[in-house]
Amino acid sequence: MATYKLQRLDAALLGLCLHGVAVSYYAYLVETNKEKDDDYQPLCDISEHFSCTKAFMSEFGKGFGLIPKDSSFYLPNSIFGIVFYTIVASLSLFNHYWNTLLMLAATVLANSFSIYLAYVLYLLKDVCLVCVTTYIINAILLVLSAKKLGEIKQAQQAKKKKSK
Numbered sequence: 571m572a573t574y575k576l577q578r579l580d581a582a583l584l585g586l587c588l589h590g591v592a593v594s595y596y597a598y599l600v601e602t603n604k605e606k607d608d609d610y611q612p613l614c615d616i617s618e619h620f621s622c623t624k625a626f627m628s629e630f631g632k633g634f635g636l637i638p639k640d641s642s643f644y645l646p647n648s649i650f651g652i653v654f655y656t657i658v659a660s661l662s663l664f665n666h667y668w669n670t671l672l673m674l675a676a677t678v679l680a681n682s683f684s685i686y687l688a689y690v691l692y693l694l695k696d697v698c699l700v701c702v703t704t705y706i707i708n709a710i711l712l713v714l715s716a717k718k719l720g721e722i723k724q725a726q727q728a729k730k731k732k733s734k
């Protein structure tokens with residue numbers, strides 16, 4: 571049954587979003603701790619070129635390096651991550667066509683941010699494992715949202731045929 575497939579997709583989507591919130595919250599904690607104490611050594615700082623704080627504390631760590639410093643949206647990227655994954659998680663709860671289309675659009679947007687941020691990491695000559703984890707989450711979210719939209723379309727077409 572299509573509904574069974576949808577339920578499994580929903581569970582996977584929700585789980586991914588919760589991981590996204592958790593990883594973003596971890597990034598937020600690390601960034602704020604590092605700001606308070608320069609000697610703070612988080613787990614995700616492995617070496618000179620495998621460092622998460624190098625990315626978080628860079629000029630791209632707040633407002634994606636795009637939002638002006640005097641804006642009230644000049645916040646750590648991780649805050650946007652927490653808000654974003656919470657929105658996508660709530661969108662995943664409803665099996666409606668427009669909801670899911672919006673979710674697909676949001677995940678496409680997030681993946682463009684991933685590409686941009688990955689390029690920034692390349693410029694910084696840094697591998698931030700926390701950041702890469704969010705790129706992987708975003709990529710899987712995109713695939714699953716597209717699958718979910720396909721399932722909903724199929725279910726609607728099946729319904730139409732029945733009523734004819």
Ligand SMILES: C/C(=C\C[C@@]12O[C@]1(C)C(=O)c1ccccc1C2=O)CCC[C@H](C)CCC[C@H](C)CCCC(C)C
Nearest residue numbers: 594625626630631647648651653654680683687690701
């Ligand atoms: C933790 C996270 C991304 C990781 C990271 O950003 C971090 C932490 C960072 O400091 C950094 C520094 C330098 C280079 C790369 C990086 C990153 O890689 C979350 C984004 C998730 C997703 C990519 C955001 C999607 C953005 C929304 C689509 C924009 C709208 C936001 C809404 C609230 C309106």
